Amino acid sequence: MTTPQGELLPATRRALLHRIAVAQAEGRAPSLVAAVVRDGRAVWHGSRTSGEGRAPDANTQYRVGSITKTFTAVLVMRLRDEGLFGLDDPLEKYLPGTGAGEATIAQLLAHTGGLAAESPAPWWERTPGSLRPELSDVLGEQPLLHPVGRRHHYSNPGYTLLGALVEEVRGTSWEQALRREVLEPLGLNRTGVRPEAPHASGWAVHPWADVLLPEPVEDLGRMAPAGQLWSTTGDLARFASFLVRGDERVLSTETLREMRTPAAPAEAADVMSGDAYGLGMQVQRRHGRLLVGHTGSLPGFLATVTISVEDDAAAVVLANCTSGPLVSTVAADLVRIVADAEPRIPAPWTPLRQADPSVVLELAGQWYWGTYAFALRFTSDGLASLEPLSGNGRRSRFRPNGDGSWTGLEGYYAGELLKVVRKDDGRVDHVDLGSFVFTRQPYEEGAEVPGGVDPEGWRGIE
Structure with a gap:
């Protein structure tokens, strides 16, 4: 059975x-x-409702809670990419006197700034933001609970500070900056700080009886950058695609890859569960898949955006209840259903587009670090990859720097420099990778191997 390009098979749709x-x-x-996203676009939408009348669809707004943090992080990374500050800059440099100024911008993004999880009472999610008009009202008398940079401790006030940073550097409100620089360029016209019809109402469901209680809808004020937004599955599907592919009007793919990279030290429980946190994005391993995105909740609403970059698939799940479905698990299952039933078809292989292949051919092939065997490959995407031939060990891809050197992109060699060292006659002597010497033969005679090579060479047992 065949389906139109990009469409899902009937069996897959029924499973979803x-x-x-x-x-x-x-x-x-x-x-x-x-909603399910594949190949950069929404390919399925579904809904279930207990109410009569019009069922919610891709245009129905729900409150998305802490998914707002990913939007705020995108804004912050835009400012970084413009050179207005560095991620390692302390907050104090731009917002003096908060009591949390020792934390860097990166630490606030990754929830490692040592701040409390919540603002002082009363509970900010169920009370008007007007009760906390100043940053001091959000942070309290003792903003820091932990040493800065030492542990991951999820902090809603930390994202209030990032919103205030955006306002200070941009000279406009967080809401205005978000709409002008992210929502409008990406065409997210149904995403905003206030609900616009059609939208769902938020409910609490009694734990022991099938009865409902309406939840209040509060403007979060200063806490808005941590959880204010309303959105739809249609808009969040487009946002999920952007978080993988990028959009040069907003952020590059390279910056988004940086945001998806774990940036926080994992707690012991996180190590066991496979959870981590990047720069405004959660990172999880579920059923052998690496998933990125963010969850969200506010009284009356649950939300999640879950993405498998490797499968080029994503899922959005929204519900209008305070507690109930484990939406992150549901979204991970939706991604799994599509990826397993209809695996991603890889792009056709294409040759390397380079006028003179001899440049890479003299480096491609087998290399040895001591007695460990590696393969160095050059691919049509312009990258190089170093892989252990045993299947186990350090591996990484490398991007060219234009001067004959390469920089590692991941793993142990991330940021490390791979350089070609030549003999006086121009022939390659060895490859230097962060001081590790790779030679064409194990401990090759005549090569610049640290410590030298025994002149009697390899031998058997005497």
Whole structure:
């Protein structure tokens, strides 16, 4: 059976519908909507509702809670890319006197700034933001609970500070900057700080009886950069695609890759569960897949955006209940269903586009670090990859620097420099990778191997 390009097979669509139907029924959610993204566009949308009348669709707004943090992080990274500050700059340099100024911008993005998880009472999610008009009202008398940079401790006030940083550097409100620099360029016209019809109402579902209680809708004021936004599955599907592919009007793919890279030291429980945190993005390993995105919750609403970059698939799940379906698990399952049932078809192989292949051919092939065997390959995307031939060990891709050297992109060799060292006659002597010498033969005679090579060479047992 074939389907139009990009469309899902009927069996896949039914499996997706079954998963959200189970989630809505067992989670006792008044409504639940979901979308699946593949190859950069939404290819499926589904919803379940307990109410009569019009069912929610891709245009129905829900409150998305802490997914707002990823939007705020995108704004902050835009300012960094413009050179207005560095991620290692302390907050004090731009917002003096907060009591949390020792934390760097990167630490605030990664929740390693040592700040408290919540603002002082009363509970900010269920009270008007007008109760906390100043940063001091959000941070309290003792903003720091932990040594700065030592541990990951999720902090909502930390993102209030990042929103204030945006306002200070841009000279406009966080809301205005977000709309002008992110929402409008990406065409997210149904995403904003206030609900616009059609939108879902937020409900609390009694834990022991099938009855409902309406949740209040509060303007979060200063806390808005941590959780204010309303959005739709349609808009969040486009946002998920952007978080993988980038958009030069907003952020580059390189910066988004940086945001998806774990940036926080993991707690012991996180190591066991496979959870980590990047710069405004959660990183998880589920069922053998690396997933990135963010969850969100506010009284009356649950939300998640979950992305598998390797599978080029993403899922958005929104529900209008305070507690109920585990939306992050549902979204991970939606990604798994699509990726397993209809695996991504890779792009056709193409040769390296280079006028003189001899430049790479003299480096391609087998190399040895001591007695460890590696393969150095050059691919049509312009990158090089170093892989252990045993299957186990350090590996990385490298990008060319234009001067004959290469910089590592991941793993142990991330940021490390790979350089070609030549003999006086121009022939390659060895490759230097962060002081490690790779030679064509194990401990090659005549090569500049640290410590030298025994002149009697290799031998058997005497």
